[in-house]
Amino acid sequence: MKKVKVRVPATTANLGPGFDILGASLSMYNEVEITPAKNSSGKFTILGEGKTILPKNEKNILWKAMDAVFGLLDIRDKYKLSDFNIKLKNDIPLSSGLGSSSAARAAGIMAANEICGDKLSIGEMVDLGIRLESHPDNIVPAFYGGICISVQGPGNEFFVEKLPVAKKMKVVVCTPGFELATERSRNILPLKYARKDVVFNSSRIALLTKAFCTNDFSNLSKAMQDKLHQPYRAKLIPVMEEIIEAAEKAGAYGACLSGSGPSMVAFCGDKKAKEVLAVMTKIWKKETVPVKQFILDFESNGAKIIK
Numbered sequence: 001m002k003k004v005k006v007r008v009p010a011t012t013a014n015l016g017p018g019f020d021i022l023g024a025s026l027s028m029y030n031e032v033e034i035t036p037a038k039n040s041s042g043k044f045t046i047l048g049e050g051k052t053i054l055p056k057n058e059k060n061i062l063w064k065a066m067d068a069v070f071g072l073l074d075i076r077d078k079y080k081l082s083d084f085n086i087k088l089k090n091d092i093p094l095s096s097g098l099g100s101s102s103a104a105r106a107a108g109i110m111a112a113n114e115i116c117g118d119k120l121s122i123g124e125m126v127d128l129g130i131r132l133e134s135h136p137d138n139i140v141p142a143f144y145g146g147i148c149i150s151v152q153g154p155g156n157e158f159f160v161e162k163l164p165v166a167k168k169m170k171v172v173v174c175t176p177g178f179e180l181a182t183e184r185s186r187n188i189l190p191l192k193y194a195r196k197d198v199v200f201n202s203s204r205i206a207l208l209t210k211a212f213c214t215n216d217f218s219n220l221s222k223a224m225q226d227k228l229h230q231p232y233r234a235k236l237i238p239v240m241e242e243i244i245e246a247a248e249k250a251g252a253y254g255a256c257l258s259g260s261g262p263s264m265v266a267f268c269g270d271k272k273a274k275e276v277l278a279v280m281t282k283i284w285k286k287e288t289v290p291v292k293q294f295i296l297d298f299e300s301n302g303a304k305i306i307k
C-alpha cells in the first residue's frame with residue numbers, strides 16, 4: 001500500500017426549504033493522509049478542528065467509515081486500525097452545520113476504497129455514505145461537489161441531480177462558538193406536518209431551483225423561506241430570524257440556517273460579502289457569543305484523491 005491522501009469539502013445542507021434534499025459543497029476542506037504502519041504500530045494524529053476532542057481510536061467516524069468499506073468488500077479481517085498511520089487536517093468546525101461528519105465519512109470511504117484497489121464505484125461509495133449518515137444532503141455534495149438534489153426512490157436508493165453553481169456568488173458563513181449535535185437539532189422537529197406548510201416549502205423549492213437555473217437571484221430571499229425545520233430550530237438558535245433579516249438588509253440575496261445549525265449562511269455578490277458578514281457577526285457579538293467567520297465560494301468538485 002502506498003500513501004493515500006483525500007480532500008473533502010465542507011457542505012451546507014437544506015438551503016432553507018430543501019430539508020434533507022438540497023446541499024451544496026463549499027470551499028473549505030478536511031484532508032486525510034494514510035500510510036501503512038510497520039508492525040501494527042499505527043499513529044492517529046489530528047490537526048486543526050477537533051484535535052483535542054475527537055477520538056483517536058476505533059470510535060473515530062473516519063475509521064468507522066473505512067471499516068464499513070472493508071465490511072462491504074468482505075475483507076474486514078484483513079485490516080485493523082493499528083495497521084495505518086492516519087493524519088487528519090481539519091478545517092471544518094465540528095457540529096456546526098457545515099458537514100464535518102460527512103466530510104470525515106466521505107474521506108474514510110474514499111481512502112479505504114483506494115487502499116482496497118478502487119473496487120467501489122462513486123455511486124456505491126455515496127450509497128454507503130448515505131447509509132452511515134441516515135440523510136443524504138451533506139454526504140452527496142461532499143462526494144459530488146456542486147449543488148445537489150438528492151431524490152429517494154421507492155426503496156433506499158437515491159438518485160442525484162445538480163443545480164448550476166452560481167460562479168460569482170459568495171457564501172458568507174457565520175459560525176457561533178457553540179456546538180449543536182445534529183441529533184439534538186433533528187429531535188426537536190415534528191414527525192408530521194400540516195399540508196399548508198408542505199405546500200409552502202414545495203413552492204419555495206421550485207422558486208429556488210428557478211433562481212439557480214436562470215442565475216437570477218432576485219427572488220432568492222423568498223425562495224429560502226422554510227416552514228419545516230427552521231421555525232422549530234429557532235428555539236435552539238434564538239437569533240436566527242434576526243440574522244436572516246439583517247443579512248438580507250445588508251444586501252444578501254438570501255440567508256438561512258446551515259444544515260441543522262448553528263452556523264448561518266448568506267448568499268451574496270462579492271462586493272456585499274464583508275458587509276453581510278459584519279452584520280451577521282454583530283448580532284452574535286451582542287449576545288456575547290464568539291463567532292468564526294468565513295467568506296467562501298461554492299466548490300464544484302467533491303471528495304478527491306490527491307496524488
Ligand code: HSE
Nearest residue numbers: 013019020137259260
Ligand atoms: N438535513 C439535515 C438536517 C442536515 O437539517 O437535519 C444535517 O446537517
